Amino acid sequence: MTKKWNFNTKAVHSAQTPDPETRAISEAIVPAVAYSFESAEAAAGVVNGAEEDSVYYGRYGNPTSHTVEKKIAALEGSEDALGVSSGMAAISIAMLAFLEHGDHVVVTKDVYGGTHKFLTSLAPRFGIEYSFVDCNTAGEIEKAIKPNTKALYIETPSNPSLTLVDIEAVGKIADEHNIPLIIDNTFMTPYLQRPLEIGADVVVHSATKYLNGHGDVIAGFICGDKETIDHMRQNLMGDLGQNLNAWESYMILRGLKTLGLRVERHCQNAMEIAEFLEKQPEIENVYYPGLPSHPQHELALKQMHGMGGIVSFEVKGGVEAGKQFINALELAMISFSLGDPETLVQHPASMTHSSIPEEELADFGIPKGLIRLSLGLEDAEDIIQDLQQALQTLSVKI
Ligand SMILES: Cc1ncc(COP(=O)(O)O)c(C=O)c1O
Structure with a gap:
């Protein structure tokens, strides 16, 4: 069925159908780390990406996480999504996907304290530069962009001052400079704001907050195009060991319905x-x-x-x-x-x-x-x- 559904219907039904064997409506939790293959060729096909949506080792995802990833992608309107171990994992992986040693990121001034700490204390150890600017002043962003600027990062409304950034306006600047615009959408959730529809390239979430909504899970999501998400899954989340586990994926699926x-x-x-x-x-x-x-x-x-x-x-x-x-x-x-x-x-x-x-x-x-x-x-x-x-x-x- 094509997903023309409205938001709440998607939150309940998208990416989920009853289990064909048990007829269970709620999602099964699959805690398995290891998966078996019929042949060495089939196993190789999964690792090299020839097989869509297949799982082979828990650090790169598992079936329960894949279900919640698909649901989050449906809600944010992204091609794909990646579930990770925390909001900070989502933020750091999203930035590291675009930033290498010698690169620079322009960041809106008023961001979550953990994001500030990552940029000012950890990122510089790996040769990544940053500039905090008032992203509501186009001139300030333009002034801060340098030849080595590889990403623009904003949070709107910001934590804790609730300052807004004009997503569409900043998206245009990012496009003109051919750099991705990454947005932390934690405060809004896709129910209240869908940045990808108005000019952002990547959305990050702390699912610890409203997405799970019950104060009993630490998790994060990154939403974007399939190529970017694949790269993050294989080369960042997997290598850093920042995967989301099956139990927490299940808890988020449960929370998302409401x-x-x-x-x-x-x-x-x-x-x-x-x-x-x-x-x-x-x-x-x-x-x-x-x-x-x-x-x-x-x-x-x-x-x-x-x-x-x-x-x-x-x-x-x-x-x-x-x-x-x-x-x-x-x-x-x-x-x-x-x-x-x-x-x-x-x-x-x-x-x-x-x-x-x-x-x-x-x-x-x-x-x-x-x-x-x-x-x-x-x-x-x-x-x-x-x-x-x-x-x-x-x-x-x-
Ligand atoms: C806006 C925002 N982004 C990211 C985070 C980090 O999320 P987590 O604690 O899941 O790593 C927080 C945490 O408070 C936050 O408020």
Whole structure:
């Protein structure tokens, strides 16, 4: 059946049919590492790629991972996808697929702390150069591109400041210079944003977040054309041993079936909470693309199908007041992750982005006192009540 399905139907049905032997509807977990072949020639045919979609050794993929890879490709609208052991594996493999010793990458300023750390501490050891630039200013990107620039990398909306980058505009610049545009689409998921449709070449995900959605799997995906994904599978993921295992692939397949439903709820909660926070006298600067006050609200409406589940904000009184506030929360939990059913809160400067030196935080658009809230699936009323009681403890002390 040709896949003309809408998103939620694809999330449930694409790449999955009942097992012909058992008639089981949910995917079987195949933990096997080794596979047998009828002949030496058949085994060789699988290794050299003559046989499509075949598996031969667990480090290069397994049947359960192949199913989830096909589903992710269907959702992102890519020719192929690769499941890997974490979001950071996806990011590093995607970059290393295009960057060799002596090459350079242009990166949007405001990226996940782990991406910043990979670029500033690990990549230079292998002779890879980077420039962090404001990717919303075409001139800045053009100025940063050098003869040895081999990739452009962006994250939109960014973690944690929720700054947007115009994907279509940056895609055009990447095309003009014949370099691939790689995008971290973790915050949006393909439900809310499909960068490949508007000018990106490669999409990376931390599936640890919304794609799995239950806070019990670390995984990543890379989406792109078949040739690029094959190269990543054979020459990077396999050699670095960054494969996704069968159990986690199964968990993600399970999580994906409710992706649309969950993301809708995350978005609704985030919008309600952003509007609530904006009205509180103890709060300043609420960052949420869905708010008309967000400086890139129009761009958000243009390139996103929903505004996402993350709201960032600052509490008046700076870092100390911010920490006091999050310490007083009772329902929202202080945690490093996001995209889970539980509302999670964190202080990026001292937690997820602590690898960025304090004096450089402003350059990366991260206020020191910024608080990032990942809205869960609870009832908005209960989250608001929790925020309210934490604010009350604050107003006494400000
Ligand atoms: C936007 C973004 N990209 C990538 C990652 C890295 O993902 P993982 O922890 O699965 O390696 C994270 C983790 O928080 C993230 O927030």
